[in-house]
Amino acid sequence: MAVDDRFAFQAQETGEDEVPGTRSEIITGPVTDWATDFSHLEPEWSADPYPIQDDLRQRCPIARTERFGGAWLPTRYEDVAAIAYDTEHFSSRSIILSNFRPPRELAPIGGSPPISSDPPFHHEARKLLLPAFTKKTVARCEPATRAFCHSLIDSLAGRDVVDAAHDYAQHIPVRVIADMLGFPPEDGPQFREFVEDLLEGINLPPDDRIERVSRLFDYLLAQVHDHLDRPRDDLTTYLINAELYGRKLDPSVVTGAMALLLIAGIDTSWSAIGASLWHLAKTPGDRERLVAEPGLLPTAMEEFLRVYAPVTMARLVKQDLHWHGVDMKAEDWILLSFPAANRDPAQFDQAGEVVIDREVNRHAAFGLGIHRCVGSHLARMELRVALEVWLERIPAFALDDPGGVTWSAGQIRGPRTLPLRIG
């Protein structure tokens, strides 16, 4: 077999050269006014962003900050949807808002296609991934996921208090995505670090962040080589062999897509599972009803996804534009808050309430438009199975220490410490 020399370069070949892009001043500290100085990285937002978003939606529906080199935060469903649909004015070149803007030449592919891609490249790159993530395809992972959830519950035996975020929720997506990509399951703890490096620590110096990102890509490249040596039936081998425009993929597209699947698949589902368990732990009526009526779970799950939507995305403004009453400048960030959209009273009755039998629920937890979460069917399977197994095995549980619950910082929101009394 011919050697695949696409991956012959060394990952660290950029060496000490500065990575091109625009760095902005790092501004941290308490927010003075959320309408003019918002920051999704401050503890007040992490602890409870919803009152802030509700207040902004009333008095300043497209909030502004000078932090991060300039950013906007729309909180109305209508505005979030309009930006999600408008790929002509808003680029996905970088979807994590930080103090570093990658160079414009990175568009339309971006660093982690297809989430970071714009049309027309986006469509082709996404088409490659879609068949691997249909409802039918991910259903094949369900028996193993269910067995794994049971083994996690088995491991809690004999304990009265457990950390449901750390001991249960986080392990499920890690195992599922490692299996799909064909990575060793024992590397799971490393994936956690990669995710933290990319999604949290946004206000670290950009060069620190770049260094952390290169650790991830070193790992991915090693996995690519392992799969070149020993091809197998998994997503990594699939991406290595996939063709776009009649040619095999550029190595950066292969590792970029692998990075996306690894990073985007973990924190998100972990957060959704954890937030759902958090809600049920503090709402005995809902918990008892779901235990008594397991058939309601698919409906309840959609409500958890609406009201505790874990994912916020970002866009970059392509050119100066006057948009819905504000003057946006080229390269301004947009913090695209699907969680805020999901609580807009103009779109949802009882928007701030958790209604577990809500039948009409046109929420945007998985995004809207061409970037609809490619893993949404996988995420729904994981969330459903995780909750089914938990409720079956541990029907009675409660928050052990409401003050001890901690939440992640940044664009993916979910509980990171969730002490539950189960015995």
Next chain:
Amino acid sequence: MKVQINPGLCQGHGRCYDLAPGLFRDDDEGYGQVLSDGAVPPEAERDARLAALNCPERAVELLEER
């Protein structure tokens, strides 16, 4: 009643084939497709409405006949 999917709007969220598997299915990329000719038997009208009302992209269209 008939249902149809606007393929220009569908993004493959799959709410229609989740909620009304008797009326919709997914294609190989996860996009929704209408089964048969889209005619909705009276007992499936509630499912059809749920599918339309839950589609995040408003891609599921109901054609009501009188």
